[in-house]
Amino acid sequence: MRIGPLLSLAWKESRTARRRLLLYMSSISLGVAALVAIDSFASNTQRSVREQARALLGGDIALSSRQPFPKSLVVALDSLKSEGVALTEVTTFTSMALLERTGGTRLAQIRAVTPGYPFYGTILTEPAHQWAQLQSGRFALVDPSLLLAVNGRIGDTLALGFARFIVIGTLTSVPGDVGVSSAIGPRIYIPARYTDETSLLLFGSRSDREVLLRLTPKLPAHLFNFRFKERLEAAQVRSRTVAETEFNLTQAIDQLRDFLSVIGLVALLLGGIGVASGVNAFVMRKIDTVAVLRCLGATSRQVLAIYIVQAIAMGFLGAAVGAVLGVGIQLALPSVLADFLPLDVGITLESSAILTGMLVGVWVALVFAMRPLVALRNVSPLQTLRRESDAAALRGARVDPLNILVSVTMVLSIAALGVARADTVQQGLMFAAGIAGAVGFLYLTAAALSSGARRLVRPRWPFVLRQGVASLYRPGNQTRSVVLALGFGVFLMSTIYQVQQNLLRTVDVKLDASRANVIFFDVQGDQGEPLDSLVRASGYTVVQRTPMVPMKVSSVNGVPAARLLTDTTNGGRRPGWVVRREFRSTYRDSLVASEKLTAGTFHTGGSAAPAMPEVSVDKGVARDLRLSLGDTIVWDVQSVLVPTRVTSFREVNWTRFEPNFFVVFETRALDKAPKQFVVLADVRGTGAVARLQRDVVTRFPNVASLDLTLIQQTVANVLGKVTSAIRFMAALSLALGIPVLFSAVSATRRERLREGVLLKVLGATRRQVGRIMLAEYLLLGSLGSVAGVVLSVGGAWALMRFVFKQPFVPALVPAALVALLMIGIAVSIGMLTGRDVFRETPMAALREA
């Protein structure tokens, strides 16, 4: 048969089945939609990164450090000006902001900028163009959230430390800054020349410096790096170029895409299962037609070709619907993710993403449809004379090469998709294996249920229940496909909620662990006592006052810090962070609740000079510094060298919201050293925290304080944004399950109809028939849901353990809710698909016979 007549026959023959076939094929639509949306969005974002990388960095090169740049470096950088290189600088630190008119206070991120900042990109303000005015006086530009928090407005005076600034506008867009970051502490931009006036950068205060350079064609970034590499390294200054920024961002987006792709692929494969079970039902309806076609001289190849053409056409339509949907999602994504993206994403249609999504979709639909379709070759023309059961009519040879080929293609396709989407072949194969594992688990559960039901059923059970249970194992039952579809849906949704609940719980633990609700920091040594008295005089309790001394490692066992970085003895090189970092250590002679001794004995303050003072080190730091008990560390405490002996290691619970330290000294070693305090207070009563904060900032302008309930709100705020993304994913998983479930259920619709009508002939009432169906779907729904929940607990445990590195507690309430929802959906779909049973009269059975 030539291709034209074949297509024509395929088209005509599909007449009544097109809608049904399209429904089955729509199972893949959402998978395609997910792939198209994810790939398009990733391409859009990457293009935007390329276009905006310079604006995101603000200069051709950014140099950053936690400490002031050494004099020699400053001089060297200044000398570049003669070569035409321009410099600008931003210093970032935290401080209390006090709005004088309202008395409102809020911890804020202060960014003191020199003229010219930034070289590239535009900072947008409300009213417009205020950025250009910033440097012309004691002015400040602030995040709108700050004004909201302190009840202020444009034109108000803001006190930062000892300096006063007039708020001349609010920030609407800062290139390179993520919206979420302002939720943690609102930003305040001020001119750098007034930084000293604030007196906020005192001893021990944390501040970050960033110098932006605008290079010249004569001195491109690589040449600059070549010239300054050693000096920058020596000064512990980090340098970033535009290309590096672009690379880092692109990599982050790639990771996000990889993660989302996994979900897209799961969606697609779930869709494939839906296609397979739907086409299976379709095939059963076509046995008679195929038998006639065979009688009339059609070869098995022609028959197969007719139905493959139909499947491809409908798969294409399903994929096209998905692609349109995907483009829709792509348009919505930037606004959903706006707070998490450091740049404006320009949206363009990505034809390659659309094409890839559709091709993959059609291929998956076809591969999964092929399995049931090849069975049509087995339909003998003899079925026209003597019709056997559907299963018998489709039964083929035990070893069918085509069948094996289709199965192998299916497995290879899944593996190939996994590999194509993952970074490495290994990851891709692991992904494919993970899916196979989940499917295998659900399949085995269903098989166990099917065979278990046969043994479980008891003659004394009510008839309707027995019938309902019996339908789980009758020939051609739908137990496996429904459990698979339901289980996977529940698995995805419940995993998302399990992880969310567990993450929320870790945040709760942090806040509940301490009685304190206000924390004061940057308290200078001589401010400790007066602050204490102020808090007590106001009628509140000081829960803790912890001294803090900044220091660096000078040497370990006689090896100077600089050499520690390159020293490979005693177990390889030490990571740079642990050697270079500024340690903020405390001193006390006992352990606190958030610590646990893992080795040695904690110092009790008993040792006396001339013995070396003892220190206890966090076990992670000890590992990175390659320390053993008894080792000697010499610390550089404000240029005073303090030798110590390591006598214990501790494990610290960093999730507790209280001051925790890597290194704890014996008291006598540090009590004379210049220090800062962190003070925790318990302040109750409405408005009490705000009043105390105002009193403290008025008397000690450099002392920053944080209302922990505010943190709670901030966290809730950020989580709220995450939650909306989670809801979106959950809704997607739910949406995925439904067409698949429809396909699975309608696969056995005809049998059910026949059986239901026959039961009616034999005297069953509509009510009884309804109850039988209800029993069956309740059982199927419950089993699929329970299997999905079990899988999700495993999946969520793995995610918490290996990705978030947090303890896991199963969240049963959301799991139960998801399970109930899915049972409800399964029953609804089942009853909806079987509604014809109620409508049909017993006559139908007679007519059909």
Added chain:
Amino acid sequence: MLEARQLRKEYRSGDHTLAVLRDVTFTIPDGAFVAVVGPSGSGKTTLLGLLAGLDVPSSGSVWLDGTDLGRLSEDKRAQLRGAKVGFVFQSFQLIPTLTALENVQVPLELRGDDGAPARARELLARVGLGDRVDHFPNQLSGGEQQRVAIARAFSNAPRLLFADEPTGNLDSETGERIVELLLTLNRESGTTIVLVTHDLALAGRAQRIIRLADGVVVSDASTERPRSAVASMAG
């Protein structure tokens, strides 16, 4: 010419082997009208399946115009059916998604015949359904559906037509009209007709009756009805 040589068909059921047909041998010359009769379970339908190449015998052979059907692959047998064989079934077996016209066209389209629509229309007109060509099977009465089936059976101008209880699902008056139609077509086109039935009155219209009982031919006799007589009856 259709020839059955020592046909045997067995079915295995567990340890038992059931011979549904045993040692069936006969020859049907071109243009003949032969009825195969016998009680239910005598092996009629099995014999029809073997003669039409829908199934293969356990032993023995079926020869159609000098070709041993048992030696052909299933697809080759399908092609042979498409070229030389037509079917009329008790339950009509029209494809429900195709119109009357499209149903009649199928055998022609399967072999890539360009003149399919014209020939199909002509055939439908000849069976009296020229005005129902665009109707779907469920819009036609039983008799009309069977006439579409007959038109389809003749669409490829078969050398051989198998009819399996063609009037079984029809009332006697409609059934009679169907038989007349078959006879007319047999006469006009010289097609060999093999009719399977348990209706003796219907079988009596054939030139020859092969009687089956328990899987063996118990009698094979001419009805002594000359072909001219058949022709005159049909006329």
